[in-house]
Amino acid sequence: MAIEFEPVSALHFWRETIVQSLRREAPDLTTRQMAILLTIYLTPPPHTVRGLAKALNVSKPAVTRALDRLGHLELARRRPDExxxxxxxxxxxxxxxxxxxxxxxxxxxAAGTAQPSPS
Amino acid sequence: MAIEFEPVSALHFWRETIVQSLRREAPDLTTRQMAILLTIYLTPPPHTVRGLAKALNVSKPAVTRALDRLGHLELARRRPDExxxxxxxxxxxxxxxxxxxxxxxxxxxAAGTAQPSPS
DNA sequence: AAATTAAGTTTCGGAACCGAAACGACTACG
DNA sequence: CGTAGTCGTTTCGGTTCCGAAACTTAATTT
Structure with missing residues (x-):
């Protein structure tokens, strides 16, 4: 899938994506929670509270609470470091x-639909 | 700017964008607030509370509160319909x-860094 | 074996948010 | 007219989130 990105179409694309996720019944994550979830899945382990807090410029308690929520949703899991x-x-x-x-x-x-408007 | 989008690189791209916005001092908007702001700026007026609520599948009080916040931040403005x-x-x-x-x-x-473009 | 440092959690007070329902102002209809 | 419907806001009760500071447990240093 190839995209030509200009500022306005970038915003259209962003809008399309978040409007779609608003419509879904999928759990609505905050920006921090989403950032943590993506970091866990996209960057190499191990992931610790302290490491996530530093990488995302967020306080440790905020990471703990986000993990509480992600854990409750079963989107991530805590495991003690032996x-x-x-x-x-x-x-x-x-x-x-x-x-x-x-x-x-x-x-x-969203990238597909947000594209066609070069005029 | 041309991008080749695959699922994983799409997630990397998304992560990069929201991590950047976490770092900024820019006010942190919720998904709903952002969706409303983008809709106001990207789709043709007029924009009403009920129209936004319907377009985004959000309750009217939620739109009112989002507009309170956007108005306080001076990112959007209410004007009575004459x-x-x-x-x-x-x-x-x-x-x-x-x-x-x-x-x-x-x-x-983010699109630039998340995408080691093959072209 | 203290004393200190480190990692993560919990507590505290306060702020923001949510949906449902009630409400006030206004318009449209009979 | 008056009644019904519409639009946006506010209220209500409850949940979630936040940063700062205190705390618990474990590792490290002296």
């Missing part, structure tokens, strides 16, 4: 993979 | 334009 029991390793789940696959589809669909 | 005084017309502002221009820049920048 090597250092102070640490927590954040891991992926099947539901999380499905959720992000569907979200990627929404992005691609 | 023709039908029950209605409110939602209008753009200079700050809103600036905000979205910067956001478009963030999208384009």
């Amino acid at each position: 090597g250092d029991r102070r640490s927590v390793l954040v891991q992926r789940t099947v539901k999380g993979s499905v959720y992000l696959n569907e979200f990627a589809d929404a992005i691609l669909a | 023709g039908d005084r029950r209605s409110v017309l939602v209008q753009r502002t200079v700050k809103g334009s600036v905000y979205l221009n910067e956001f478009a820049d963030a999208i384009l920048a």
